[in-house]
Amino acid sequence: MPIRLIFFASFLAVLAAACQPPKEETNNRETVMIIEDPHSYAKPEESVITHLDWHAEVNFDSTYITGKASLSIENSENATQLVLDIKDLDIRKVTIGKEDEKEAEYTIGDRDSIMGSPLEVKITPDTRTVNVYYTTSKNAEALQWLSPAQTSDKKFPFLFTQSEAILARTWIPIQDSPGIRFSYTADVKVPANLLALMSARNPQEKNEKGEYHFKMETPIPAYLLALAVGDLEFAAISDRTGVYAEPSVIDTAEYEFAELEEMVSAAEDLYGEYQWGRYDLLVLPSSFPFGGMENPRLTFATPTILAGDRSLTSLVAHELAHSWSGNLVTNATWNDFWLNEGFTVYFEHRIMEKLYGRDYSEMLASIAAEDLQSEISSMTSEGHENDTKLKLDLKGRNPDDGVSSIAYDKGYLFLRYLEEHAGREKFDAFIKGYFSRNAFKGMTTDEFIEQLDEHLLTEGRINIGKVKIDEWIFEPGLPNDAPMPKSDRFAHVDSQVKKFMDGIPPAKLDTAKWSSHEWLHFVRSIPDTVNMEQLEELDSAFGFTSTGNSEVLAAWLVQSIKHNYKAASDRTEEFLIHTGRRKFLEPIYAAMMKQKNGRARALEIYEKARPNYHFVSTNTIDKMLGWKIETTLNQ
Structure with a gap:
């Protein structure tokens, strides 16, 4: 009601x-x-x-x-x-x-x-x-x-x-x-x-x-x-930032998040004063279902971002950005969820660009665009095309159904589209004014459109038009002229994948100084034509099965399941039992379900792993695996 x-x-x-x-x-x-x-x-x-x-x-x-x-x-x-x-x-x-x-x-x-x-x-x-x-x-x-x-x-x-x-x-x-x-x-x-x-x-x-x-x-x-x-113990990073974690994790966390203050300062330089006093971060046990949660003054974070090289801290930039988009200006209902997440992804990429350069932020944007296109294709083929709209109608449904790449990455691409048409200077002025005008208030999609028209399009004399705005927000899929990020660093990775598939040994590939994002793109880009011997060569050379980088590992496990690479089987079970982050669980269990006898294997592991998962994760994986049906039949 x-x-x-x-x-x-x-x-x-x-x-x-x-x-x-x-x-x-x-x-x-x-x-x-x-x-x-x-x-x-x-x-x-x-x-x-x-x-x-x-x-x-x-x-x-x-x-x-x-x-x-x-x-x-x-x-x-x-x-x-x-x-x-x-x-x-x-x-x-x-x-x-x-x-x-x-x-x-x-x-x-x-x-x-x-x-x-x-x-x-x-x-x-x-x-x-x-x-x-x-x-x-x-x-x-x-x-x-x-x-x-x-x-x-x-x-x-x-x-x-x-x-x-x-x-x-x-x-x-x-x-x-x-x-x-x-x-x-x-x-x-x-x-x-x-x-x-x-x-x-x-x-x-x-x-x-x-x-x-x-x-x-x-x-x-x-x-x-x-x-x-x-x-829990606390370690200060600066006068207004710090990290909490269990005693055995606190030193690792303090090192990993040493750039917290720089992130807060970079965000303030972009869009105005941080208004919450302190910005601290809590590293939770591995069952936490999300990468992070933007709780004011204390971001909750998954331990899966503790890569040891500060390479996965874009997640922290994302949760920090929520201190403006979401916590400061909040979606009025869950049908307007994209207003929280689209703005936050845009802000996250701007923080990362300011700290590490455009070529780095474009890698993040490219990964997001890949995920978005995959999700749009999947939703459309499953008959959920309406869920690819930015403004949703979730009445009678769990609002968690709106937590998808659509809100995050289609929302981001829409704002990027506006930036490219208005110019960065005018668009930054609009966003800064948007956060200032609407601080500590709710925001609906319709009200956002009114403010966009008044404070950006009309004032800036920018000819985008209502039809195009409506296409982005109220129509499914992506407009034909949606901006698509391109990464030169990923283009180099693609060339190395091709060389490997053409017979060049892994040791002779040019992978020096690759970031986690380049390794992730490499693993995701392994073609379906790869054979077992080639997988063994890659694993032997780069240690994918044993890596401590959760992003790269999760992608590798999906590839291993797809190609029946049994050397990663035990690692898959271990990872699923000890990791509760839904972002990783869904694609791995989904890959299992597509394999011969895969559902039985998935259920076998899930029975062991499920007690370690939060409701947010079990609510999703139960449906994917038919858990309630299966357990009822076995009683």
Whole structure:
């Protein structure tokens, strides 16, 4: 059921920070501005959260969080209820009032498999605080509880959350829409030998009691709520940047991310001041399902980017860029997800270009373009052509379905197209103004188009036209004149692949000083005509099966499966069991499924690996392998 954000004049100032309206409707009394979010039950036109005060205890024995969420709210003059999003929370009681709490009447609606349930609390227009006492469930999809054996140091348990897209509601009762922003404080109790961190002001060392206080003064949407608890240490990179990791990983992480400050400064030079205070990074255990998550003040990162040579840190540039695109200016709904990711990929490439040069950033852009074209082809052949549009319609679907190369890389190419037509100087001015004008607000696709027309096309006298803009945003696939990155360094790699296939031994190929991206392109470019002897030669010369570079390894394992290169079989199983990053899991399991008897092998490995994966990954791989069907048939 969609939410309607109707901003009444009596509390317009509060709600203005929560959402950027796409349209206005005028009657004799007031201006009404409406946004619909099909993935939230909340009714902020009636009552909206402005602040969360969270008190919680983390229990590793029971794998529960017991919490009290005190919600400060603003109401319309006719408000009768506060509607929150919850999913599989055990609600103990609900009260109204800050100091003198009184029991409140509430109901929990029917459970939807994607959206969970509405928690409807009876209020009056004068209600200012609603308190929800609750416990998370074993099914809390945001929470990943790890045993000591599943961590790097294997001494203490670990917990981390992943709230994007709509999983915050599985660990905190909240209005779980990206268009609603609120500040928060938190008091969290954890075992005394562990450190707790959140997307807020963070401690840099453990305390004896295991009691931690957090504060996030800047309003954020619910998907940016984050918590991690584990045996963690901190290393400073600069006065405002640093890294957290397990003790055995901290030195590696400190080396790998030594350029954090340079990245932040480069980003500021491009598009304005960093507005979140500190920028720290947390290296999580290997089950983390993404490359990174842009939680404000504390990016969560996968250990798979610890390549030992700082070659995979473009991911950090991406998460840093989210401090402007996403965290600062946020997609109003998940149908507008491309506004977060397209801008972020564009910004990421600009940061990398500023730090390492155009030829380096063009390698990254070329890899992204390859992935995009492959995904468009796959989606189209499977009958999902509409999902190749930038503006999506995900009503009734999991918003995670929109997490594809379309939002990221088609979005990037669209912005690159605009830059090439407007000129970099004018386009940079537009983006800088866009972040400044819309800071701490939601943004819809329609509103973006209006601002694009007003602040770039009209002011700059740039003749692109509505038809072309609509083709990029509302039509499937790529326009015929979409810019395609070209990398001279990749052209050299291609020449070396050809020489190898023509019979030149690997040792005589010109691979000196290749970056990870060139090696990745080399492995991806191995043609289908390669034979077993040639694969053995490559592996012997370059050590692909044993490499510690996860990007190159994952691509090599896909090639190994495709060509039945059994020397990599054990490494494939090991990698799948100990890596939870969905980006790597999907293509490897998909390659298995295409092979004779491959599904049986995939299921055999998945049964061992699945307990190490976060819900975000299992939700995808379960469907790919038919896991529920298979397990039901075997019972």
